[in-house]
Amino acid sequence: MENIATVIILLAVVTALAEVTDRIKVPYPILLVLAGIAISLVPGLPVITLNPEVVFLVFLPPILYAAAWTTSLAEFKAARRSITLLATGCVIFTTCAVAWVAHIFIPDLSWPEAFVLGAIISPPDAVAAAAATKGLAIPKRVTTILEGESLVNDATGLIAYKYAVAAVVTGVFNVWEAGLQFFVVAGVGIVLGLLVGLVFKWIHKLTPDNPTTDTTLTFLAPFVAYLSAESIHVSGVLAVVVCGLYLGRQSSKIFSQQGRLQAYGVWDTVIFMLNGIIFILIGLQLRVVMEGMEEHSFGTLLWYGAIVSVAVILGRIIWVYPGTYIPRIIKRIRTTEPKPSMKTVTVVAWSGMRGVVSLAAALALPLTTMGDEPFHNRNLIIFLTFCVILSTLVLQGLTLRPLINWLGIEVDNAEHEREQQARLRIASSVIEHIEENYSLALSDEVLNQIKTKYEIRIQRIRKDQTQQRLAEQEINEFHRIQKELLNRERELTLSLRDQGKISDEALRKIEYELDLEETRLILEQA
Template sequence: MIQDNLLLVLCLLFVISILTMLSSKLKIAYPIFLVIGGLLISLIPGIPRIALQPDLVFLIFLPPLLYAAAWNTSWNDFWKYRRPISLLGFGLVIFTSAAVAWISKALIPDFSLACGFLLGGIISPPDAVAATSVLAGLKVPKQITTILEGESLVNDAASLIVFRFALAAVVTGQFNIWDATQTFFVVAIAGILIGLAIANIAYVIHRYFPTTPAIDAAFTLITPYIMYFTAEHFHVSGVLAVVAGGLFLTYRSQDIFSYDARIQVLGLWDTLVFLLNGVVFIMIGLQLPGIIKGMENYSVGQAISYAIVISLATIVIRIAWMFPGAYLPRILFKRIREKETKPTWQGVLLTGWSGMRGVVSLASALAVPLTLANDKAFPHRNLILFITFVVILFTLVLQGLSLKPMIRWLKIRGDEKDAENMQALDMRLRLANAVLAYIDDRYANEIETNDTYKRVRDRYARMIEITQKKLDTREMTEEEKNFLPHYRQMLLELVQIRRRELNHFRHTNTFSEELIREREYELDLEEARLRG
């Protein structure tokens, strides 16, 4: 077991770090590289077999990964695109599950419709990390990435609910569509309410209790687990609890964290998310030998043919859903036509092509029990596992690697850059104006009598002048165009000069180590601000 072998875990983390650096060098999204790397490592003779326990994924990995994804999602953007996100996160999951159920029943001998829905529920949700990681280095419209990230936050919940119903139908042999529909909404709504309730408690603790940056950071690690475990205890959606709570807290984050707590929390979560994502993706690749070994009633050739057909079907089903989902509501409802801009067919196609599967699918497949209620072997369990693995590998590698040439072929460009630059200039202008107004009101006498105060005021006045010219798109002299970049470069050089002096102080024992570290931290903050 992975949790019993510390050396194996450390080696795994080392390999993940090396492969991630190599993927960055080769400009390949690291989830793709890690899955392929894990697959190749698993084929090396003598490599210990590592079993990915579904409970480990659902209880250890899933809550923090979902919480981090929710934390990095803008609530305003999420709400703005709630209609397409809901259509993909809930509608497409149910549609995919039903379509895969009928296709697999027709394709695989003795494969029941209940087993088909089980397989459909397992492979229906695209992976949040895979989509955002693959698209991170590509210039695509922000609307597409926002919809994909929002979809990935809610589709895990929908797929796991479908999975539970289908699993119950296979195990017990009974299924009632009306009861299942009612339970679906109860499970989803109750999960959201529990997540929001715990998020409000966390908000009160962060805001009004005497916490420190370390306590704030630790509490952010605990919060998603509390949300998930509480919801699961009451047999409702732990996924939606974490997502709802994470979205609420990120919306109120400016009220609950001090500057040093925010820096510490962000650094902690960046490291944690990197390690967790790396582990789950490389573990996907490492599962293949164990999955193939469990194939008893089917030849590998048969299983591969079934898996490829179903993999292609999941891609086609998603694209087939995308176009009616994007355009039919516009045709039927005037309000949608008036409120929302018309999506381009290229953007709709790209969104449809970006449905890479990931760790939740594999964890769900591994969670299928070995036996039924009557102690008979669970039908087609090993085949379901194998098909799930191939769907993950097929969609992640094929779609992930083809996204860049597809974007080039479709001539899709992230055209928000100019608008974002203008917004950044506008923000800089407003902030500088606010500072200048405050200085003139609060320190008018000091400005008249003290050159230091006057220089600060002159710097902001100069910033306002240059920014206003950029916004007005007037002709600027070369000196004016280069003022801020050169000024920033000078400040960075001054930071390095101070770093060298601190290093000299450390080697000559001129000052205490504690004092030197405090000054280093101040320089780190200053450099982060300048480079940001």
């Protein structure tokens, strides 16, 4: 009962803070973590402990699955080299760099323990990256690379973490065996995720007109993929990501219109709640993190935290620039991939926020090693992980928007132009189809009425292509008036229902049509 009350209170706090972040234009993970820290400092409040098993089983699969579902598989493939270099190469490089710095500057931290720390804090967080870059004027390819990296890098970090912990616990480590196991664990996880995706695609096709069942299946898929992979000791993270990428690509074929609307609406709400709770829980761990740190002075702890945080940030920067431009020595890469500008590479290098997976991995460290010896420096590793999460979220998260503005990065309009060309082609093809297949079967009046909708759409698209677009202020004014008129329609509809002139069923039907119209306006404004 106490746990349920805690979750409800946290949801209330998350919802209130989300409204604040919308107004002050601060990424909500940052505000939630800071709020969690502030709450944890209030005397007399009970300590809320973040259970690592809950994170890995309850939070991680749906969050990764949702992110993978909305990631374009085609764009992911196009950027796969950059994503792989970051998700694998950068994670391993950062692990080694942090381990070296931590071992050199922190007394009594052994090499195995230093590698454990490096593996824990090396992968950036999927949710933090998406939240920090949301609404920013950055090219689509940069967003794809950052989101793709954050989807895959958890697998690399967790596999490295597993072998680093084993080295501490057993005192034995074989780099060749670990390297081979890495490819086996990752490869089998990918294959298993694809198989789970194929099975769920088949199940979805058995229920093509049942939105409730389809939505439920979307929640089952990530857990089935994750648990199936973990049960045979392969990468559950990669299984979930591959399953989500595949089913997201197939969603247009296996979902009905109502199923898509319902699934997206439900998932938006669930992911909002999961993300909100997990980030405020990070902040609430401050008391837990500070336990057992009496042997170090507060100033020494801050110094260690600053050193490791700088190593994490600089390690990514050192990797990203050479990793971007050195491979372009190869002619095939130069001819097939556009040359990235230094400005966009800088954004990628600075977008290395850490999050809940790192903290959960730190909290999951065993208490003892072989012979029931205590896991030396366990509390220090947890503290340093917390420092890195806080510093990267706050420092990089808050400075990312000013950095983009300072660099003068502008959104590439090529994607918008391709979208408009596609809309024009679709509308023109439908008119041709109408004339070829319905001109003899329908009267002229009915035929013209059907064609009018598509002809108006073509005129609007061509007008957009040949004339200057409205200023942003005029566009906002147009949409504001449209929403006011829709609200007026809702008021009139409700008044008619209250007067008994229409039924509740008619009210819901009209409201649904108005909601769809307002959704269309929102999409146009996006």
